Amino acid sequence: xxxxxxxxxxxxxxxxxxxxxxxxxxxxxxxxxxxxxxxxxxxxxxxxxxxxxxxxxxxxxxxxxxxxxxxxxxxxxxxxxxxxxxxxxxxxxxxxxxxxxxxxxxxxxxxxxxxxxxxxxxxxxxxxxxxxxxxxxxxxxxxxxxxxxxxxxxxxxxxxxxxxxxxxxxxxxxxxxxxxxxxxxxxxxxxxxxxxxxxxxxxxxxxxxxxxxxxxxxxxxxxxxxxxxxxxxxxxxxxxxx
Amino acid sequence: xxxxxxxxxxxxxxxxxxxxxxxxxxxxxxxxxxxxxxxxxxxxxxxxxxxxxxxxxxxxxxxxxxxxxxxxxxxxxxxxxxxxxxxxxxxxxxxxxxxxxxxxxxxxxxxxxxx
Numbered sequence: 001x002x003x004x005x006x007x008x009x010x011x012x013x014x015x016x017x018x019x020x021x022x023x024x025x026x027x028x029x030x031x032x033x034x035x036x037x038x039x040x041x042x043x044x045x046x047x048x049x050x051x052x053x054x055x056x057x058x059x060x061x062x063x064x065x066x067x068x069x070x071x072x073x074x075x076x077x078x079x080x081x082x083x084x085x086x087x088x089x090x091x092x093x094x095x096x097x098x099x100x101x102x103x104x105x106x107x108x109x110x111x112x113x114x115x116x117x118x119x120x121x122x123x124x125x126x127x128x129x130x131x132x133x134x135x136x137x138x139x140x141x142x143x144x145x146x147x148x149x150x151x152x153x154x155x156x157x158x159x160x161x162x163x164x165x166x167x168x169x170x171x172x173x174x175x176x177x178x179x180x181x182x183x184x185x186x187x188x189x190x191x192x193x194x195x196x197x198x199x200x201x202x203x204x205x206x207x208x209x210x211x212x213x214x215x216x217x218x219x220x221x222x223x224x225x226x227x228x229x230x231x232x233x234x235x236x237x238x239x240x241x242x
Numbered sequence: 243x244x245x246x247x248x249x250x251x252x253x254x255x256x257x258x259x260x261x262x263x264x265x266x267x268x269x270x271x272x273x274x275x276x277x278x279x280x281x282x283x284x285x286x287x288x289x290x291x292x293x294x295x296x297x298x299x300x301x302x303x304x305x306x307x308x309x310x311x312x313x314x315x316x317x318x319x320x321x322x323x324x325x326x327x328x329x330x331x332x333x334x335x336x337x338x339x340x341x342x343x344x345x346x347x348x349x350x351x352x353x354x355x356x357x
Contacts, residue, residue, distance in 0.1 A: 002352060015347045017339075019331065021355050026334055028356045033334055041339050043331035045353075052313050053260065053327040055320030056353045065326045065349040069342060074321060078352055123348060135324035142321035145313065151299035154312030158301060161244045161310070170306060187355065194357035205357040 001080045005116060006040050012123045016040040021048050021059065023163035023191060028205070047160045050075075051187060052153055055143030058186045058237070062115075064122065064132075072122070072132040074142035077237040079110035097212070098203060100225055107233035114240060130242055152181030156188050163195065171195075172219050179220065186227075186236075193224060243311040248289040255287050259311065260327055261296070263287065268296055271323030275316070 006016045017040060020029035025046045033042050050056045054063050055075045062078025065071055094102075122129040133141065145153075159174035175192035182188060190208065196218065197204050198211035208224035211217060228236060243258035252263055261268040267276040275296050280287075289311060293300040299312035314322060329341040329351075341351065 001354075013348050014350060015344050016350045016352060017341065017344070018352045018354060019329075021353055022357065024356075026336075030334055032354075032356050041333065043333055043339055045331050049329060049331065050351070050353050053320075053329060054351070054353075059353050059355045061353045063326075063351040065341075065344075065351060067346050067348060069326045069345050071321065071324045071326050075353075078350070080352075080354075119350065138324040139317070139319055139321045142319045144318055145315045145320045146318055147297075147299070147315050150312045150315035151301065152312075154299045154301040154310040157312070158244065158303060158308065158310035161308070162306075167306075170303070174301075174303070174310075190355065190357060194355075208357075 001036055001082055002040070003036055003038050005081050005119075006038070009119065009123060010040075012120075014119065014123055018042045019045045019050050021045045021050060021056070021187065021191070023047075023160045023195070025164075046164055047157055048187070048191070051185075052157065055145070056187065057143055057184070059190075064119075066127070066132070070135065071138045072127070074133075074138050077110060077240065079112040079115050079237075081112050081116060095199075095203070097207065097209065097225070101206065101208070104225065104228045104233040108236045109234055109239070110237050111240060118240070118242070148181045149185075152178040152185070152188070155181065159192070168195065176220065179222075189220075189222065189227065190224070192220060196220075245289060245309040245311060246307055248309065249286040250289060251285065252287050255289065255292065259298070259313075261314070268292065270314075271325045273317075273322050275314075 002016050002018055018038065020033070022028045023046050026044055029044050060078045060080055061075045063071060063075050064073035118131045122131050126132065155174040156178035159171040159178065162171035162174065178188045193208040194205040198207045198209060209218070210223060256262050261270050263280065265282065267274040277295050290300060293311060296314060297316055298314055301310045301312065326341065330338055332338055
């Protein structure tokens with residue numbers, strides 16, 4: 001995924017730092033990180049600190065930071081080169097629900113080549129690159145946060161903490177409150193949905209919706225398929241704006 | 243920031259929120275929020291008072307005896323300034339890594355998730 005771009009761009013002065021955001025932590029991130037075998041720092045963020053501090057609201061999201069530690073592009077969709085990893089399954093092995101999710105995912109619109117080209121332009125031209133924003137532009141373009149969004153972040157962090165200490169039942173109402181207060185934050189939702197064991201086995205965290213044999217047990221007002229179909233998979237990622 | 247009591251050290255407040263308590267107020271980058279009634283020599287700060295003065299949400303789960311202090315939203319944006327906030331997180335082996343250790347290089351910080 002990112003390693004390929006890192007190998008190309010590190011000699012040109014770029015370091016990549018990947019951050020896996022998941023309340024489950026190391027155990028969930030390990031297989032993906034070991035498969036990617038990154039030579040760059042690869043970190044684990046169980047409390048979604050990058051959401052609070054950098055405004056990450058979906059994944060993948062990237063932030064560009066210059067040599068002086070100034071952000072020159074705030075959090076935005078950062079399509080990875082290559083294909084996203086998916087749970088392995090042979091033909092006919094996947095339930096219809098997962099096939100539906102993959103069908104919607106296939107409609108996502110991103111342009112990894114354009115994103116990588118913008119990165120190369122920044123490496124070549126530094127602050128005079130058309131993609132490097134001024135400090136005022138960076139703050140202005142960073143994710144909006146009103147009082148509700150700030151309160152929602154506090155509820156989300158409390159939910160993440162409760163997951164850490166193994167109190168899932170107490171976490172759910174705080175996840176719900178975060179979803180109510182910040183309805184357009186998709187990573188708050190995906191994180192919470194991924195923790196409901198609607199199915200057993202390797203698909204569990206990707207199911208992201210009610211169990212077919214017990215739909216009433218689902219504790220949330222929405223789910224991945226309903227939500228993405230509602231706003232349209234084509235709108236899942238915001239377009240890259242130079 | 244998760245708390246089980248509201249009187250904490252100044253250093254803990256600063257590390258947890260990214261805001262420094264200075265004579266001119268609570269500051270982050272070039273932004274300072276004036277504060278009343280701050281005793282620079284007091285061993286602890288009152289989180290409820292600071293939250294109210296700074297406009298930070300303080301969520302209380304009474305049953306669990308926990309508080310969660312949320313971020314500032316006074317400029318209606320996630321970023322207070324373009325200066326990159328510090329980020330200190332562990333890798334797979336538990337070794338802590340600080341984003342600021344990469345000063346002098348350009349950095350692409352990428353968030354992903356295994357779900």
